[in-house]
Amino acid sequence: xxxxxxxxxxxxxxxxxxxTVLSAPLSRLWPMALLAVFAAVVSAxxxxxxxxxxxxxxxxxxxxxxAGLGLLFQGPPVRFAAMSGKALLCGWCGALVGAxxxxxxxxxxxxxxxxxxxxxxxxxxxYQLVFIALEEALRMATAYKCRSGQVRGMRRVRQVLRxxxxxxxxIIERTERMERALLARAFDGALRGLPLPxxxxxxMAASGLACAALVALLWASYA
Amino acid sequence: MIRVPxxxxxxxxxxxxxxxxxxxxxxVPVFFHMVGIGRHFLPMHLPVLAGGMLLRPGYAVxxxxxxxxxxxxxxxMPPMPLPILxxxxxxxxxxxxxxxxxxxxxxxIACPLAVLARCAVSWLAMALLAVRLGLPSxxxxxxxxxxxxxxxxxxxxxxxxxxAALRASRRHGGExx
Numbered sequence: 022x023x024x025x026x027x028x029x030x031x032x033x034x035x036x037x038x039x040x041t042v043l044s045a046p047l048s049r050l051w052p053m054a055l056l057a058v059f060a061a062v063v064s065a066x067x068x069x070x071x072x073x074x075x076x077x078x079x080x081x082x083x084x085x086x087x088a089g090l091g092l093l094f095q096g097p098p099v100r101f102a103a104m105s106g107k108a109l110l111c112g113w114c115g116a117l118v119g120a121x122x123x124x125x126x127x128x129x130x131x132x133x134x135x136x137x138x139x140x141x142x143x144x145x146x147x148y149q150l151v152f153i154a155l156e157e158a159l160r161m162a163t164a165y166k167c168r169s170g171q172v173r174g175m176r177r178v179r180q181v182l183r184x185x186x187x188x189x190x191x192i193i194e195r196t197e198r199m200e201r202a203l204l205a206r207a208f209d210g211a212l213r214g215l216p217l218p219x220x221x222x223x224x225m226a227a228s229g230l231a232c233a234a235l236v237a238l239l240w241a242s243y244a
Numbered sequence: 245m246i247r248v249p250x251x252x253x254x255x256x257x258x259x260x261x262x263x264x265x266x267x268x269x270x271x272v273p274v275f276f277h278m279v280g281i282g283r284h285f286l287p288m289h290l291p292v293l294a295g296g297m298l299l300r301p302g303y304a305v306x307x308x309x310x311x312x313x314x315x316x317x318x319x320x321m322p323p324m325p326l327p328i329l330x331x332x333x334x335x336x337x338x339x340x341x342x343x344x345x346x347x348x349x350x351x352x353i354a355c356p357l358a359v360l361a362r363c364a365v366s367w368l369a370m371a372l373l374a375v376r377l378g379l380p381s382x383x384x385x386x387x388x389x390x391x392x393x394x395x396x397x398x399x400x401x402x403x404x405x406x407x408a409a410l411r412a413s414r415r416h417g418g419e420x421x
Contacts, residue, residue, distance in 0.1 A: 039324065042324075043325050080320055081320035081323065084320050084321055084323055088322070088323055107324065111323075111324035112320060112323060112324065115316070119317065139259070139302065139303065139306050140306055140309065140310060142259050142263075143262045143266060143303070144263075144266075144310050144314060145263075146259065147262075147263040147264075147266035147267045147270070147310065147314060148314065148318075150266075151267045151271060151314070151318060154268060154270075154271040155271050158271055158274075158275060162275070177279055178281055181275050181278075181279050181281070182398075182402070184275060185272045185287070185290065186402070186406065188271065188272065189268055189272075189291065189294065189406060189410075190409075190410075192264045192267060192268055193261065193264055196257075196260045196263070196264035199260050200254070200256050200257045200260045200261075203260065204254060208256045209255060209256075210254075210255025210256060210258070210259050
């Protein structure tokens with residue numbers, strides 16, 4: 022059901038969900054619990070297996086706990102729980118949107134929502150380049166490892182810095198090749214796509230209802 | 245007659261290079277975090293600052309704005325709500341570097357000034373967040389800046405060298421030594 026929803030509608034709901042999560046008061050945990058139920062219902066409706074969701078959320082949860090450790094030592098544990106919960110709920114929302122929507126659809130929706138073409142263009146090309154850069158970086162890391170074996174301490178730090186610098190050069194070289202290819206195809210700085218069909222009433226009603234529920238929850242949490 | 249822009253003067257170069265620096269801003273931190281030095285060396289700032297040295301202000305700001313969100317979406321780092329804070333400080337970093345470079349400031353001056361501007365914005369943003377979290381605002385803001393001191397040093401030393409090398413390569417037809 023969620024897969025078939027209009028991407029614009031999904032993006033609006035996701036943005037509203039994140040705003041509600043981040044604006045909810047830190048001292049009360051019941052709005053967070055309700056928001057978690059909301060996310061769980063949407064996950065169930067999207068028919069994504071629990072395992073797939075855990076695989077996506079696991080690393081994010083680890084990072085969130087690591088990032089929030091400082092808060093645990095600076096104040097009451099409830100603050101740490103609230104901040105970690107907020108970050109986890111936003112991560113959950115992002116994972117749901119990512120799992121149910123192709124990236125090209127997100128870009129098309131952003132373009133249709135009048136996000137500046139410069140931002141959409143850079144994001145679209147960067148998304149493709151990230152995987153190329155990652156592949157290149159892994160190749161370079163393997164080559165470094167083969168040449169110098171397993172190193173530790175400062176030598177490892179120096180190796181990472183050298184790798185980052187070399188990666189920078191390689192990616193810039195690649196962008197120059199890409200630029201020539203784009204110029205040959207008469208690229209003028211803006212990525213274009215087919216216009217999207219107007220939003221269906223069903224999608225408009227679903228997103229309107231979800232946004233209204235989230236606003237009501239936020240209002241109730243401060244009342 | 246159709247006039248085809250020369251490589252290097254086109255909007256295509258700006259868009260593609262901005263995308264390249266954004267992609268580096270996502271990939272480079274992964275390697276730093278694998279070694280456990282990510283928090284102190286501020287790896288996401290390196291490509292954004294380098295982008296600020298080479299791109300027009302509009303594109304440098306886009307690199308700073310997009311990088312934390314794309315990284316958060318693809319790798320989960322930084323977790324929410326940090327992308328909001330980071331996009332504000334990276335926009336300041338990239339924008340200041342690009343504006344100073346456009347004003348023909350030497351790289352060795354533009355780079356520390358851009359980092360200084362970023363630190364000021366970062367201090368303000370962290371102080372506001374600390375107030376929201378009920379932490380001592382001034383101490384938290386200074387702590388956040390001091391924790392990244394090795395990264396600031398690395399930016400001031402490494403980025404001008406990288407920017408100079410990339411600029412030289414541009415002048416010699418894209419060949420990087």
